[in-house]
Amino acid sequence: MSSTGTPKDMNPSSDFEQIIDRGLSRRGFLKGGATAMGLFLAATPLAQAVAAASTPMKSKLLGFKAVSASTADRFIVPEGYEARPLISWGDPILSNAPVFDQSGSQDSAAQAAQFGDNTDGMSLFPLGDNRAVLAVNNEYTNYDLLFAHKGDALTADDVKKAQAAHGVSVFEISKDDNGQWKYERVSDFNRRITAYTEMELTGPVAGHARVKTAADASGKKVLGTFNNCANGQTPWGTYLTCEENFNNYFGTDAEIERDAHQKRYGLKAEETRYQWYKHDQRFDLAKNPQEPNRHGWVVEIDPMNPTSTPKKRTALGRFKHENAALTVDNSGHVVVYLGDDERGEHLYKFVSKNRFNPNDQIANRDLLEEGTLYVARFNAEDGELKGQGEWLELTHGKNGLTAENGFADQAEVLIFAREAATIVGATTMDRPEWVAVHPNNKSVCCTLTNNKHRGKKEGQPVGGPNPRAANHYGQIVRWWPNNEDHTSNSFKWDLFLVAGNPSVHNGSAYAGSGNINTDNMFNSPDGIGFDRSGRLWIQTDGNYSNKGDFAGMGNNQMLCADPESGEIRRFATGPVACEITGLTFSPDQRSMFVGVQHPGEKGKESHFPAGGNSKPRSTIMVVTRKDGGIVGA
Numbered sequence: 001m002s003s004t005g006t007p008k009d010m011n012p013s014s015d016f017e018q019i020i021d022r023g024l025s026r027r028g029f030l031k032g033g034a035t036a037m038g039l040f041l042a043a044t045p046l047a048q049a050v051a052a053a054s055t056p057m058k059s060k061l062l063g064f065k066a067v068s069a070s071t072a073d074r075f076i077v078p079e080g081y082e083a084r085p086l087i088s089w090g091d092p093i094l095s096n097a098p099v100f101d102q103s104g105s106q107d108s109a110a111q112a113a114q115f116g117d118n119t120d121g122m123s124l125f126p127l128g129d130n131r132a133v134l135a136v137n138n139e140y141t142n143y144d145l146l147f148a149h150k151g152d153a154l155t156a157d158d159v160k161k162a163q164a165a166h167g168v169s170v171f172e173i174s175k176d177d178n179g180q181w182k183y184e185r186v187s188d189f190n191r192r193i194t195a196y197t198e199m200e201l202t203g204p205v206a207g208h209a210r211v212k213t214a215a216d217a218s219g220k221k222v223l224g225t226f227n228n229c230a231n232g233q234t235p236w237g238t239y240l241t242c243e244e245n246f247n248n249y250f251g252t253d254a255e256i257e258r259d260a261h262q263k264r265y266g267l268k269a270e271e272t273r274y275q276w277y278k279h280d281q282r283f284d285l286a287k288n289p290q291e292p293n294r295h296g297w298v299v300e301i302d303p304m305n306p307t308s309t310p311k312k313r314t315a316l317g318r319f320k321h322e323n324a325a326l327t328v329d330n331s332g333h334v335v336v337y338l339g340d341d342e343r344g345e346h347l348y349k350f351v352s353k354n355r356f357n358p359n360d361q362i363a364n365r366d367l368l369e370e371g372t373l374y375v376a377r378f379n380a381e382d383g384e385l386k387g388q389g390e391w392l393e394l395t396h397g398k399n400g401l402t403a404e405n406g407f408a409d410q411a412e413v414l415i416f417a418r419e420a421a422t423i424v425g426a427t428t429m430d431r432p433e434w435v436a437v438h439p440n441n442k443s444v445c446c447t448l449t450n451n452k453h454r455g456k457k458e459g460q461p462v463g464g465p466n467p468r469a470a471n472h473y474g475q476i477v478r479w480w481p482n483n484e485d486h487t488s489n490s491f492k493w494d495l496f497l498v499a500g501n502p503s504v505h506n507g508s509a510y511a512g513s514g515n516i517n518t519d520n521m522f523n524s525p526d527g528i529g530f531d532r533s534g535r536l537w538i539q540t541d542g543n544y545s546n547k548g549d550f551a552g553m554g555n556n557q558m559l560c561a562d563p564e565s566g567e568i569r570r571f572a573t574g575p576v577a578c579e580i581t582g583l584t585f586s587p588d589q590r591s592m593f594v595g596v597q598h599p600g601e602k603g604k605e606s607h608f609p610a611g612g613n614s615k616p617r618s619t620i621m622v623v624t625r626k627d628g629g630i631v632g633a
């Protein structure tokens with residue numbers, strides 16, 4: 001979801017105070033500018049450190065001509081490229097589905113058989129050169145577009161329709177006679193998973209007292225997944241969908257006090273935006289206080305079997321999951337990096353107990369059942385934008401995770417992972433979004449999208465990988481596990497980029513790192529992914545006002561970076577008021593699938609993708625080169 005602040009929240013003139021706050025040496029300060037005048041003319045030490053974080057050289061990996069920033073209501077790709085819509089919110093995917101009707105008056109049964117709303121993370125599962133199954137998250141929905149009445153006075157069926165707009169859509173795609181990808185209107189693979197699809201709670205939390213409810217005495221049978229943000233893909237052919245802002249779906253009209261756990265996870269004992277609790281008691285916090293403990297997990301889905309039961313993998317911890325970046329280490333252990341997208345929350349890593357066996361895909365299906373969860377602590381010399389880090393184990397009985405500190409057992413450590421992370425001393429981050437593991441070396445990147453509270457709120461000091469107060473631009477932290485071993489408990493890190501606006505903040509830390517310039521600037525990096533050649537694709541979910549601190553950045557966009565040279569080029573720009581999120585490739589890298597989420601949100605005028613007077617619809621675009629070449633090369 002978009003959650004960047006407004007330009008006025010930012011206080012760029014406070015660079016100087018931050019340097020003093022951070023206790024950077026006076027010597028360093030004097031070197032930066034010996035006179036009061038010099039302070040304004042020369043870069044401050046923090047600005048110098050930020051600028052030096054990444055100094056670009058010309059890339060050999062990037063072969064396209066950059067596109068300009070844009071405020072047009074279009075999806076724009078470089079010269080020599082084409083982009084076509086594949087599927088939009090409301091397109092029919094099950095055999096009983098009606099076609100999309102933009103009046104907003106279709107019922108829940110229609111929505112449950114159509115592509116869900118707000119396309120987000122997605123993965124492609126090949127069925128051959130010209131066929132594949134696409135699994136796609138439908139993160140949330142916008143009531144002003146979903147309903148003719150824009151969300152006033154919801155009926156029971158309206159709530160069910162909203163629930164059906166959420167979840168995951170699985171469908172077959174194939175190439176037509178012209179070599180263009182299209183989705184299959186009828187296929188045995190097509191499936192909708194919604195906020196009321198039955199799933200199994202598995203792993204250490206399954207059956208625990210904290211996840212039993214009036215409707216489920218077993219503590220193992222959960223209905224639904226919702227606010228599925230980003231994703232992951234396993235080498236045993238399953239899809240991972242990650243539950244993010246689940247807290248927003250619970251509410252109540254009763255007068256109740258929230259406990260500390262509920263507060264830490266952002267649950268509210270009041271009327272909430274989606275109002276599901278008014279027609280579905282599961283979402284009434286007063287009536288079902290344990291139901292939220294059954295959400296906020298990573299869910300594993302077999303996209304090849306439409307009758308399979310999705311499994312919530314509790315060993316990976318409960319928080320506002322962004323994506324699940326999975327890699328198999330040299331040792332055979334499966335390592336999953338996981339961000340918790342909230343200001344001042346944390347970055348996690350799961351290491352499987354058992355090892356991947358390429359000859360036993362059935363056994364591999366249990367690899368996410370058992371393992372060890374860790375959380376990151378970043379250490380840095382004061383003023384350095386690089387350093388060492390360590391992974392702190394979140395295991396009951398270790399590192400203070402004991403009954404005296406409020407954790408009865410390992411299940412409670414996992415259900416309340418955020419609180420466990422605080423006890424072990426994890427670093428509070430600037431909203432960890434997607435993590436991406438480099439395909440050909442051991443480096444890993446994570447987008448830290450922005451954090452207006454940095455340097456202002458207790459527990460969120462400026463420093464280390466979060467170097468700027470009132471951070472409205474974001475950065476990408478990168479790390480290398482020690483000994484090139486993803487199971488290692490230590491790593492070294494730097495900042496691959498620090499986003500900023502060099503035309504508005506020249507000479508300050510808000511200008512960004514050396515690889516940010518007036519031609520490629522952007523704010524709030526969110527979705528990221530490497531292609532097989534090691535290009536880093538970056539998608540933004542930021543402030544698209546194109547004014548003030550964001551002047552010249554235009555609409556949300558997609559960039560491509562070369563991790564070796566540091567060069568970053570803008571590859572695509574999205575339509576009005578959208579977020580660009582979700583990417584996957586055909587195996588030959590000649591087609592790239594990109595999500596355009598919520599064009600025209602908050603009443604902004606967009607008619608994407610159909611134009612004319614049509615309602616704006618979240619849409620997956622297929623990007624190809626006119627000469628059939630590899631995308632990005």
Ligand code: FEO
Nearest residue numbers: 001229244322341
């Ligand atoms: Fe769904 Fe953190 O973005």
Ligand code: CA
Nearest residue numbers: 001002526541
């Ligand atoms: Ca986001």
Ligand code: CA
Nearest residue numbers: 229433526527
């Ligand atoms: Ca996101």
